[in-house]
Amino acid sequence: xxxxxxxxxxxxxxxxxxxxxxxxxxxxxxxxxxxxxxxxxxxxxxxxxxxxxxxxxxxxxxxxxxxxxxxxxxxxxxxxxxxxxxxxxxxxxxxxxxxxxxxxxxxxxxxxxxxxxxxxxxxxxxxxxxxxxxxxxxxxxxxxxxxxxxxxxxxxxxxxxxxxxxxxxxxxxxxxxxxxxxxxxxxxxxxxxxxxxxxxxxxxxxxxxxxxxxxxxxxxxxxxxxxxxxxxxxxxxxxxxxxxxxxxxxxxxxxxxxxxxxxxxxxxxxxxxxxxxxxxxxxxxxxxxxxxxxxxxxxxxxxxxxxxxxxxxxxxxxxxxxxxxxxxxxxxxxxxxxxxxxxxxxxxxxxxxxxxxxxxxxxxxxxxxxxxxxxxxxxxxxxxxxxxxxxxxxxxxxxxxxxxxxxxxxxxxxxxxxxxxxxxxxxxxxxxxxxxxxxxxxxxxxxxxxxxxxxxxxxxxxxxxxxxxxxxxxxxxxxxxxxxxxxxxxxxxxxxxxxxxxxxxxxxxxxxx
Amino acid sequence: xxxxxxxxxxxxxxxxxxxxxxxxxxxxxxxxxxxxxxxxxxxxxxxxxxxxxxxxxxxxxxxxxxxxxxxxxxxxxxxxxxxxxxxxxxxxxxxxxxxxxxxxxxxxxxxxxxxxxxxxxxxxxxxxxxxxxxxxxxxxxxxxxxxxxxxxxxxxxxxxxxxxxxxxxxxxxxxxxxxxxxxxxxxxxxxxxxxxxxxxxxxxxxxxxxxxxxxxxxxxxxxxxxxxxxxxxxxxxxxxxxxxxxxxxxxxxxxxxxxxxxxxxxxxxxxxxxxxxxxxxxxxxxxxxxxxxxxxxxxxxxxxxxxxxxxxxxxxxxxxxxxxxxxxxxxxxxxxxxxxx
Numbered sequence: 001x002x003x004x005x006x007x008x009x010x011x012x013x014x015x016x017x018x019x020x021x022x023x024x025x026x027x028x029x030x031x032x033x034x035x036x037x038x039x040x041x042x043x044x045x046x047x048x049x050x051x052x053x054x055x056x057x058x059x060x061x062x063x064x065x066x067x068x069x070x071x072x073x074x075x076x077x078x079x080x081x082x083x084x085x086x087x088x089x090x091x092x093x094x095x096x097x098x099x100x101x102x103x104x105x106x107x108x109x110x111x112x113x114x115x116x117x118x119x120x121x122x123x124x125x126x127x128x129x130x131x132x133x134x135x136x137x138x139x140x141x142x143x144x145x146x147x148x149x150x151x152x153x154x155x156x157x158x159x160x161x162x163x164x165x166x167x168x169x170x171x172x173x174x175x176x177x178x179x180x181x182x183x184x185x186x187x188x189x190x191x192x193x194x195x196x197x198x199x200x201x202x203x204x205x206x207x208x209x210x211x212x213x214x215x216x217x218x219x220x221x222x223x224x225x226x227x228x229x230x231x232x233x234x235x236x237x238x239x240x241x242x243x244x245x246x247x248x249x250x251x252x253x254x255x256x257x258x259x260x261x262x263x264x265x266x267x268x269x270x271x272x273x274x275x276x277x278x279x280x281x282x283x284x285x286x287x288x289x290x291x292x293x294x295x296x297x298x299x300x301x302x303x304x305x306x307x308x309x310x311x312x313x314x315x316x317x318x319x320x321x322x323x324x325x326x327x328x329x330x331x332x333x334x335x336x337x338x339x340x341x342x343x344x345x346x347x348x349x350x351x352x353x354x355x356x357x358x359x360x361x362x363x364x365x366x367x368x369x370x371x372x373x374x375x376x377x378x379x380x381x382x383x384x385x386x387x388x389x390x391x392x393x394x395x396x397x398x399x400x401x402x403x404x405x406x407x408x409x410x411x412x413x414x415x416x417x418x419x420x421x422x423x424x425x426x427x428x429x430x431x432x433x434x435x436x437x438x439x440x441x442x443x444x445x446x447x448x449x450x451x452x453x454x455x456x457x458x459x460x461x462x463x464x465x466x467x468x469x470x471x472x473x474x475x476x477x478x479x480x481x482x483x484x485x486x487x488x489x490x491x492x493x494x495x496x497x498x499x500x501x502x503x504x505x506x507x508x509x510x511x512x513x
Numbered sequence: 514x515x516x517x518x519x520x521x522x523x524x525x526x527x528x529x530x531x532x533x534x535x536x537x538x539x540x541x542x543x544x545x546x547x548x549x550x551x552x553x554x555x556x557x558x559x560x561x562x563x564x565x566x567x568x569x570x571x572x573x574x575x576x577x578x579x580x581x582x583x584x585x586x587x588x589x590x591x592x593x594x595x596x597x598x599x600x601x602x603x604x605x606x607x608x609x610x611x612x613x614x615x616x617x618x619x620x621x622x623x624x625x626x627x628x629x630x631x632x633x634x635x636x637x638x639x640x641x642x643x644x645x646x647x648x649x650x651x652x653x654x655x656x657x658x659x660x661x662x663x664x665x666x667x668x669x670x671x672x673x674x675x676x677x678x679x680x681x682x683x684x685x686x687x688x689x690x691x692x693x694x695x696x697x698x699x700x701x702x703x704x705x706x707x708x709x710x711x712x713x714x715x716x717x718x719x720x721x722x723x724x725x726x727x728x729x730x731x732x733x734x735x736x737x738x739x740x741x742x743x744x745x746x747x748x749x750x751x752x753x754x755x756x757x758x759x760x761x762x763x764x765x766x767x768x769x770x771x772x773x774x775x776x777x778x779x780x781x782x783x784x785x786x787x788x789x790x791x792x793x794x795x796x797x798x799x800x801x802x803x804x805x806x807x808x809x810x811x812x813x814x815x816x817x818x819x820x821x822x823x824x825x826x827x828x829x830x831x832x833x834x835x836x837x838x839x840x841x842x843x844x845x846x847x848x849x850x851x852x853x854x
Contacts, residue, residue, distance in 0.1 A: 309738065333740030347738055350731030352797070361728055361739040364721035374720045418739065 007070045009034045009166060009198050010055075015064030017050055023222045024050040025061070030217055030224065032167060035196040037189060039209040042219030043242055043498055044295050044463040048202050050222070052169055055200075056088045057081040082108075087160030087168045091175055093152050097145035101136070102127045104144050105158045130158040133195075134188050150181030157188065161197075168192070169200035174208060175296060176274075186212060204294050206235050206502055220244045239502055243495045258287040258473050264320055264457040265426040267302065271314035275301045277481035279315075283426060283457035288448060290472035291461045292497045298481040299461045300342060303428040307339040308332035320425065333362060336425035340415050340432060342461075344408075348415040351404030355396055356385040358403045359417040366421065388417035392447055409440025416447055426457040433467060445471050465494040479503055546847040550794040550804075554811050561818045568821055576699065580691075582813030583706035584761050584768075588777075589784035589791075589805050590713050591757025596788055596800040597717065598750040599730040600649060601656040605758040606781030607664035608641050610774065611671045612762030617772025618675055621682035631690070635759050641667065642755020646748030671774055679772040690767035702764055709757065714802040716753075726750060730800075782833055783812055789840035798848035812836060 008031040017025040025047045032038050040048045053059045055066075057075040066073050068084055075081050081088070095104050105127040112122045124140070131140055134154045144152055153173060160168045170189075174182040189199050189212060203209050209216060216233065218226035218241040226233075226241035233241070263282035270279045276298040283289045291299045304310040306317060308326030317324045319335060326332035341347040349358050360367055360381050367384065369377035385399040392413040396406055403414055412432065419427055429448060433441040448471060452458045462468050468475050475487045477500035485500040487493075545552075561569040568574065588605055595602040612634050619630035641663065648659040691702045717723040728736040729746045737743050762777050769776065790811055791804025815836065819828055 307738070328742070329737055330740045330742045339738060341738055346732070346734060348735050350728055350735055352799070353727070353731055357724065357727070360724070361736070361741070364724055368721065374722060376719060376721050376724060 008032060009069065011067040011070070012051070012055075013065050013067070015051065015054060015061050015066070017054060017059065017061045025054070026222045027064070028219075028222075028224055032198050032200065033215075034166070034198060035193050036214040037193045037199045037201055037212050039213030039216040040200060040202045040219065041204075041206065041209055041216060041238060041242060043465070043501075046219035046242075047222040048219050049171070051219075052088065052171065052200070052202065055081060055086060055169065082163060085164060085166035087163060087165035088171070089153070089156045089160070089168065089173070090171045093149075093156055095144045095152060095155065098143055101131070101138070101140040101142055101144055101147065101151075101155050104155050105130055105140075105162055107159060109159075109162050126162060127158065130161040131155075133161055133191075134158050135184070148181070149176050150178065150184065153177070153181075153185060154188070157192075161192075165197065167198040167200060169202070171202045172204065172296070173201070174203065174205060182208070204296075204502065206238050210235060210238065218242055239499055242502075243498045258284055260284045260287070262321065263318075265306070265324075265459075266318040267306065267315070268318065269315040270302060270305060270312065270317070272298075272301050272305055272310055273313050275481055276305065276313075279478065279481070279483055281476045281483065281486075283459055285425075285455045285457055286452050287474065288452045288458045288460060288472045290468040290475035290492075291459060291478060292465065292468050292475050293463075293478040293501050295463055296480075297478040297501070299478055300430055302478075303339055303430055303459070303461060306332070306426070307337055307428065309339070336423045338362070338419035338421075338424050338427040340412070340419065340427070340429045342430040342434070344411055344415050348418075349403050349411060352402055354400045355389070355394070355403055355406070355414055356381050356399040358414050359385050359388055362418045363421055385417075388420055391420070392417055393443055407437070407440070409436040409444070412436055412440070412444060413447070416444065420451075424451075424456055426459070427451060428459045428461065430461045431463065432460060433462075433464065441467075465497045468492070468497055469494050477501055477503075542846070546793055546843060547795060547797065549843055550790050550807055550811060554807065554814065557811070557814050557818060561814070561821065565821050569818070574817065574821075576703075578810075578813045578817045579703050579706075580700045581816070582809045583702040584691075584764050585780060585783045585787060585812065586706045586806055586809040587709050587757050587764070588761040588780050589787040589809055590710050590802055591754040591761075592784045593788050593791065593800050593802055593805045594713060594717070594726070594750045594753040594757075595656075596792075597730045598726050598747050599733065600747060600750065602642075602645060602660045602751060602754045603657060603781065604641065604645055604660040604664035604667065605754055605761075605784060606778045607667045608638060608755060608758040609762035609765065609777035609780055611641075611667040612638055612759035613766035613776050614671050614675060614679070614762075614772040614774055616763045617679045617683055617687075617766050620684055620687065621679050621772070622675070627684055627687055631763055634763055635756055638755045638757075638759025638762075639752050640755070641759070642752035643748060645755065646751030649751070650744035650747050668775065675772070676774065678774070680770070683770065683772075688767050688770055691764045692768065702768070705760075705764065709760070710802055710806060713753065713757075717802060722746070722749065779833075782837055783809075786833070786837040786840045787812055789837070789844045793840070793843035793847045796847075798844050808840065 010032040012028060012030040014027045014029065015025055016023070016027055028047065028051060042048050054061045055075065057078045057080050060076065066075065073084060075084065096107065099107070102124050106123055112119045128140060134157045136151065136154045136158065138147060138151050144155055147155070157168065173185055177185060186208065189201070193199055201209065201212060210233070214230055216228045216238070217224055218238065220242060225244060264285045266282040268280050270276060279298065279302050281289065291302070293299055301310065305312055308329045308331055312325070324335060326335065345351060363384065364376055367376050367380045369375050369380070382399050388394070389396060389399065394410050394413045394417070396410060403411060406414065432444055432448065436444065448458055448460065460468065460471060469492050472492060473488070475492050475497060476483055477485050477487070477497055479501060484503040487496055588609060592602055592605055615637070616630050616634040619625045619633065620627060625633070645660050645663055648654045648663070649656045689701065691700060693701045695701055696704060717726065725736065725741045725746045728739065728741060729743050733743060761780060765777050766772050787808030788800055788805050790808030791806070792798050792800045794804035794807045796804065815832055816829060819832060
């Protein structure tokens with residue numbers, strides 16, 4: 001088949017990828033035409049980034065095929081992807097900070113040489129042409145770490161042009177851009193597409209996707225659930241496609257109403273710019289409060305602020321009726337706060353140490369043989385570990401097994417075990433069941449409910465809306481650092497959480513001060 | 514070899530040989546990485562006993578080995594504490610030299626009694642360690658650079674204090690520290706080493722501080738997010754290293770009967786070699802006191818053998834540098850095997 005105007009630039013056929021047992025992509029079909037802006041939308045974990053990573057050669061699909069101009073191709077490495085003319089721009093821009101814009105634009109591109117020496121003048125001319133196409137109006141001899149984020153994006157796009165990319169994938173391009181910078185980017189995206197470059201545009205911001213895209217593909221649970229051409233869909237329709245049909249009306253177990261008399265923990269207009277702009281919520285003892293929202297909504301940052309792992313820019317916390325401003329994590333722990341972080345292997349566990357070691361880290365002073373002497377009683381530590389192994393059903397050879405050899409779910413339970421302490425008042429769970437199998441997930445949820453019924457205030461951050469709907473008594477939803485809504489009791493549905501996650505929010509009112 | 518196995522998992526016939534060989538190879542590697550140091554030590558003991566049956570395997574010679582090794586053991590054990598929390602301390606050799614010079618000077622030049630001079634010097638050692646710790650944790654200077662800088666400054670200060678060796682006016686009881694024999698036939702440096710190592714072992718393995726040190730070294734962020742004050746734990750480790758270095762310097766001067774500039778500088782490399790050998794002993798790439806002691810014995814027995822067989826002095830340095838490289842190589846191997854699981 002010879003390439004002609006009607007053959008799509010890239011055809012994706014029945015692409016599938018599994019991680020563990022989960023289908024990240026199942027039999028996805030997708031066409032990308034020459035010179036179109038193709039929007040990809042879907043909730044967290046719907047499969048957009050897995051698709052992009054397959055195209056970029058970062059991961060290998062399990063099944064399916066790709067065709068470039070009608071010819072089957074195989075992408076086994078990022079080099080392949082580059083050779084086929086695909087460029088990928090992620091939020092973490094792949095730039096060398098102390099190189100100039102010219103050097104960065106030409107990174108990895110063969111440069112004209114004479115006698116083995118780079119002819120910079122000629123090379124710079126190539127870079128300048130590309131920069132002109134993206135309307136870069138800043139001096140190209142500036143170091144990129146002195147450039148604004150918007151201009152760094154232009155550098156990345158210019159690099160893609162120098163590499164003769166026929167398709168550029170952009171992942172959340174406007175997440176860290178100002179409105180003016182975003183407008184400039186949109187203009188460039190349109191001009192690139194007019195000149196025949198295809199743009200794969202991934203964004204949570206539905207308004208701009210609707211505005212820019214010639215066609216939109218919607219993902220849910222690893223499948224394509226909707227395709228639309230310009231004008232077919234509006235924002236409501238798009239959200240409906242993202243949420244899908246809610247099969248599970250309510251799998252929430254009936255539970256006693258939480259007595260909401262006095263909150264145990266309050267956040268009041270908390271700020272940590274740029275991620276957290278204005279967040280207020282309260283948690284009552286015995287309650288499981290969910291924090292919903294898209295990745296990057298600022299939820300993890302709120303937990304880290306409360307836990308003393310980051311400094312407040314503004315606002316305040318109240319713990320047990322008293323103002324609370326932790327100096328550091330140790331201070332927060334001393335006040336009875338706990339955090340089960342998102343990245344358990346890098347942020348929570350010492351992998352080559354035992355279950356006992358890891359489960360005891362926050363309890364050391366309570367495990368002393370004699371309270372006034374700094375000696376840890378091995379017997380007490382072991383007994384406590386045996387107890388938590390039983391109560392959380394951690395599957396292990398015994399307390400002395402290395403934590404690194406446990407499964408993800410049992411590692412997570414070990415982190416939870418660390419905080420099963422008498423003095424804990426408020427505990428934050430950040431993505432508690434990520435990378436955990438279904439059985440362990442239920443047990444972790446049971447442990448979370450148990451903590452709440454013991455009178456602890458529990459905050460669960462999750463990008464898994466089903467988890468929030470099943471587990472939480474109340475859900476506060478955030479969008480780009482601002483609370484967009486609160487749901488309680490029967491209002492908590494997956495659809496409502498997703499709608500609020502995408503909700504377009506007015507700019508926050510004038511800040512006091 | 515593994516590739517052939519995974520390539521044809523169904524075809525059992527040709528693989529058993531390869532499988533056993535690769536498993537045997539793996540086991541050999543594990544044995545080498547965990548027990549390599551001990552095996553090396555045993556081989557040296559056997560070799561020296563066979564080659565010098567009248568000189569080497571005597572009580573007197575073993576006492577000598579332990580006495581000379583005890584100084585290395587103390588400074589290396591202090592270093593081990595810094596390594597456990599995931600930091601480096603390159604100032605220990607210079608700090609030991611500095612302490613050895615100053616403690617003699619305090620008595621000979623300033624006329625302080627021994628029971629003031631020695632404790633004062635240990636306190637100064639603690640202060641040096643604290644400075645290291647604060648530079649690394651609060652000023653966030655890379656530990657290699659910070660401690661190298663502090664060590665060099667100490668050398669300069671020592672030179673300013675007394676550019677010449679101090680040999681006169683030293684109270685005779687000063688030599689008792691290392692050379693006296695509270696236990697008949699055993700120089701005091703040996704029981705001092707035993708006590709210091711025992712204390713450090715207890716701190717590291719039996720106290721909550723020790724658990725925190727291991728957590729900080731194992732995963733700094735996890736330790737911090739468990740409510741451990743990482744900076745304090747690290748500063749404590751540096752202080753321990755500083756005190757141990759000062760003690761080694763004091764004991765060396767007591768042994769030599771003089772205070773000499775740069776006398777203890779050479780302990781730096783031996784301490785690192787011992788600690789890294791130790792990390793590949795019994796455990797997989799983890800620094801620990803007992804391992805460090807084994808590492809010290811390897812070095813001390815090696816030196817002893819070299820001098821028994823009349824090796825030239827350059828051979829000592831070749832041995833010293835070589836053993837450091839072997840030690841780090843073994844430790845790296847251990848950690849790789851741990852990762853491979």
